[in-house]
Amino acid sequence: MGMLRQNYHEPVLAAEIVAFLVRRAGIYVDGTLGGGGHSRAILQALRESGQAEGSLLIGIDQDDAALQEASEKLKAYEPMTVLVKGNFQAMGSIIKSVSAQKAVPDKVTAILLDLGVSSFQIDSPERGFSYRRNGPLDMRMDSGASLSATEVVNGYEEHELAKLFFRYGEEPRSRTIAKAIVTYRQKQGAITETEQLAAIIRALTYGGDNVIKTLSRVFQALRIEVNGELDVLRQALYDGIDSLEESGRMAVISYHSLEDRIVKTIFAEKARSDWGPKGVALREPLERGSITLVTRKPLVASQQEIDINPRARSAKLRVIEKIAGGELSCKQVR
Numbered sequence: 001m002g003m004l005r006q007n008y009h010e011p012v013l014a015a016e017i018v019a020f021l022v023r024r025a026g027i028y029v030d031g032t033l034g035g036g037g038h039s040r041a042i043l044q045a046l047r048e049s050g051q052a053e054g055s056l057l058i059g060i061d062q063d064d065a066a067l068q069e070a071s072e073k074l075k076a077y078e079p080m081t082v083l084v085k086g087n088f089q090a091m092g093s094i095i096k097s098v099s100a101q102k103a104v105p106d107k108v109t110a111i112l113l114d115l116g117v118s119s120f121q122i123d124s125p126e127r128g129f130s131y132r133r134n135g136p137l138d139m140r141m142d143s144g145a146s147l148s149a150t151e152v153v154n155g156y157e158e159h160e161l162a163k164l165f166f167r168y169g170e171e172p173r174s175r176t177i178a179k180a181i182v183t184y185r186q187k188q189g190a191i192t193e194t195e196q197l198a199a200i201i202r203a204l205t206y207g208g209d210n211v212i213k214t215l216s217r218v219f220q221a222l223r224i225e226v227n228g229e230l231d232v233l234r235q236a237l238y239d240g241i242d243s244l245e246e247s248g249r250m251a252v253i254s255y256h257s258l259e260d261r262i263v264k265t266i267f268a269e270k271a272r273s274d275w276g277p278k279g280v281a282l283r284e285p286l287e288r289g290s291i292t293l294v295t296r297k298p299l300v301a302s303q304q305e306i307d308i309n310p311r312a313r314s315a316k317l318r319v320i321e322k323i324a325g326g327e328l329s330c331k332q333v334r
């Protein structure tokens with residue numbers, strides 16, 4: 001158990017991330033800086049392989065506490081890092097502004113997204129991400145953002161809550177849970193703490209395992225809604241691919257099927273060349289894929305890693321590489 005806790009903050013699939021991404025000196029972007037674990041592994045690998053010169057790591061996070069934590073962890077690499085508070089959705093413009101400020105290229109060598117919340121966020125009851133300890137029903141990664149989970153849980157109508165739990169939590173009893181929340185609101189007032197919400201769900205669910213799964217699904221759904229997680233992910237994938245230099249790579253670690261489906265679909269779409277309607281002979285595709293899939297199937301953590309870092313259990317890593325001359329629109333019909 002001591003072992004588990006000690007390694008709780010270890011970055012997931014770190015060796016794989018380094019092996020896929022660190023190939024030359026250049027501009028590295030960690031869009032989900034968190035506690036800085038992956039960034040430190042990348043910077044260390046750059047330094048140890050003699051590629052620190054000419055390298056810069058742009059670390060982005062929307063959470064002030066994460067930036068604070070990461071800046072401590074990355075102190076030894078300070079001259080090689082620029083840490084930015086922001087949403088990775090705006091990665092393209094963040095890269096451009098850092099590149100102007102530092103007089104470096106605005107196309108980057110590698111991008112990492114390690115999605116979701118960090119163990120620091122989960123372990124802080126005052127952030128309201130966890131049903132395990134009581135705290136305000138907040139769930140905002142960016143504490144300056146306007147929508148919190150309290151507003152969603154108390155402000156959404158029953159059918160909106162049901163839809164949310166179904167879409168973002170894939171919760172089979174979404175309607176029952178939404179109904180119980182609205183009944184509670186009417187009879188007992190606002191739901192402002194994680195424990196209040198957890199108690200409503202526990203009262204509807206039987207069997208220890210079931211209760212935990214239901215709580216996880218409902219809390220996941222709220223977190224996705226509060227932070228607009230799926231929309232920002234889509235935007236970041238398109239922006240990220242655009243921002244890569246030729247043969248630059250992007251790696252994404254996702255933790256649930258909704259995220260992984262988006263990553264898989266957008267990567268497949270950008271990798272595909274469009275040969276137009278069947279039966280029309282073309283010398284060149286109408287549109288050429290702009291990336292290749294470095295990992296055809298998602299990579300998962302080894303049992304050994306999962307044993308020491310349980311967070312790795314649901315991790316899926318997909319990696320792509322930007323190719324030369326992608327996105328041509330070439331309509332040479334024979």
Ligand SMILES: C[S@@+](CC[C@H](N)C(=O)[O-])C[C@H]1O[C@@H](n2cnc3c(N)ncnc32)[C@H](O)[C@@H]1O
Nearest residue numbers: 011032034035036037038061062087088114118
């Ligand atoms: C799983 S943690 C990353 C952990 C990190 N790789 C490490 O090794 O410590 C995810 C981090 O991404 C941040 N994050 C999630 N979505 C974000 C977004 N749209 N924009 C910026 N940061 C985001 C969270 O605040 C959190 O700190």
